[in-house]
């Protein structure tokens with residue numbers, strides 16, 4: 001019952017438990033009174049679960065209709081049947097939960113308070129048949145287009161409607177599997193879409209009559225009242241008196257009620273982003289002015305060459321982005337310490353338990369941990385954060401390698417000098433002890449990213465740069481077999497940098513904790529994800545195993561308050577490198593709101609989505625190229641439904657799921673633009689490519705040539721809004737986005753987001 005009450009309110013509206021209880025106790029008392037008066041039912045003394053219920057519902061208790069017998073409580077409406085625990089069907093199944101055998105036989109009268117209350121809420125529908133048919137969803141996909149929360153909400157609000165042929169929600173879905181029904185359905189969808197596409201959109205002029213009508217109606221009401229003579233005059237006076245009373249009461253109330261909701265009330269409620277100070281903004285602007293080209297950073301010549309030739313694909317006239325101006329000089333280490341020498345072998349460490357790098361001692365707290373610096377890089381989506389940490393990292397490692405080489409060369413020349421001076425044989429010089437090479441499988445830097453798609457993206461950038469910089473980089477992901485991973489890590493030449501998911505790196509380093517003993521840099525990309533509840537149990541142990549860590553770099557496009565608190569607690573000295581536009585969706589992205597409850601869509605989100613795709617195909621943007629659209633949904637199940645709908649309507653749509661090759665699919669959205677192959681017959685297929693996905697593809701994926709994003713569901717938080725919209729309008733390009741809203745969407749929130757975007761302010 002308490003869940004019933006929660007479902008009956010918007011999810012963000014919390015009822016204080018005590019208040020709910022107090023109301024419900026009174027309701028229960030009234031209910032008890034009414035039921036006792038009918039002498040039909042014995043209520044147990046303390047039925048706490050029946051407590052949260054609205055008193056108005058009890059007041060509307062049908063007098064003299066209560067009958068505890070399940071057979072007599074069955075009604076024509078299936079909903080009330082199930083609520084009252086009627087025999088057979090769904091009702092019978094549900095009532096089983098109360099422990100009574102109600103499968104057709106007579107059952108002893110027992111307390112059915114829950115069901116009694118439910119049956120009050122779900123009164124039998126009094127709709128006419130035509131109303132019922134009009135309210136019936138237009139296609140099977142409308143059943144699954146809402147997220148899980150709203151699904152349960154809907155089920156309560158919209159009683160199952162008998163469409164005349166006994167086609168309720170359940171068997172309607174079953175019928176959709178029928179082939180003929182299926183093809184009819186597909187035909188109808190195409191027809192709907194054709195109809196909508198051919199219809200002109202309502203212009204301001206078309207809306208005018210409606211407005212005029214409304215204003216006419218408003219102005220005509222008082223006229224009628226005054227023409228009614230004395231009786232009407234008396235009524236008018238009464239009404240005036242009542243209005244005056246109401247005004248007085250409202251004025252009195254105002255003293256005690258809450259202040260009105262502020263402009264960003266909804267957004268504040270939903271979002272949880274940290275605030276960016278004005279001081280931070282000043283620092284970014286200063287850095288931007290100082291470092292206006294990559295040459296000003298004092299990077300190694302091979303790093304700059306690799307950047308221009310390989311990383312930026314030969315783009316001309318590139319300059320550092322604000323985040324790069326801020327981060328590269330801070331992270332760049334122009335005179336790094338030489339790398340750690342080869343560590344003693346495992347056997348020798350066992351022989352000498354006081355070895356300074358014994359992890360066992362460290363974990364027992366006998367050895368203090370080496371201190372390291374922590375940095376937080378935070379900048380808007382598509383601003384080049386990856387290069388901002390990759391460039392100084394590779395440059396530092398290269399400098400260190402060069403330093404090590406020069407030290408080794410100096411030692412070698414010194415030895416040969418000694419040899420020449422003494423004129424001895426080389427075998428006279430004491431040979432170094434022959435030990436196992438313990439540097440194998442011990443990288444200098446580890447980059448952690450949340451998904452294997454990002455492993456490939458960041459890994460590909462590292463490989464491109466390594467070609468000229470000459471460092472060894474490897475990718476570790478679940479897409480590779482154990483043998484491949486083993487050979488990549490433990491080959492004779494150790495990788496300098498590995499990039500992987502926390503899941504893989506944690507498993508490998510848990511088995512070989514010494515693997516991270518030489519690691520001086522750990523980068524946690526998408527840090528807000530990797531320090532949330534699902535990932536932090538993997539990420540934190542990896543960091544703790546790197547005993548010689550020098551720099552921990554956290555990187556994200558959003559700083560939720562939870563991440564901020566985590567950093568303040570665990571890394572109080574963390575240096576924040578935050579850009580001025582953090583949490584602001586660039587103004588070059590246009591967001592439009594599509595109300596699917598309007599006549600042309602009748603609440604069918606899939607139809608609205610298909611219509612938008614058709615409009616995108618038809619518009620004059622990206623001439624000659626196949627247009628790319630990313631459709632974001634909240635739940636994984638919706639992905640399949642929307643993709644199927646779009647495919648059946650003739651679009652080239654794909655989705656990422658467990659079985660699909662997500663890397664290959666994403667490649668076709670992250671790569672360069674492709675020429676359109678559309679002809680008059682296959683205009684949809686060749687002219688557009690649609691990716692339907694959840695947040696899996698919303699973080700970090702560099703969809704730089706995607707111009708259009710459709711938010712099929714309203715994102716739950718501002719964080720999701722920022723990341724999803726961030727798949728378009730990257731690196732100074734223009735982008736368009738549409739958000740579909742229906743009756744279950746928080747439209748106020750969407751409006752606030754849109755307004756904030758328009759003002760160029762940060763979402764909160």
Ligand SMILES: Nc1ncnc2c1ncn2[C@@H]1O[C@H](COP(=O)(O)OP(=O)(O)OP(=O)(O)O)[C@@H](O)[C@H]1O
Pocket residue numbers: 311312315318319320321324379380381382383384385386387556557699700701702704726730731
């Ligand atoms: N200085 C630059 N000039 C031009 N293009 C750049 C520059 N730096 C990076 N890029 C390009 O910008 C694109 C986006 O970069 P990147 O993926 O690093 O963004 P991001 O900030 O990490 O985005 P997100 O927050 O979505 O992960 C990449 O294609 C990259 O090659």
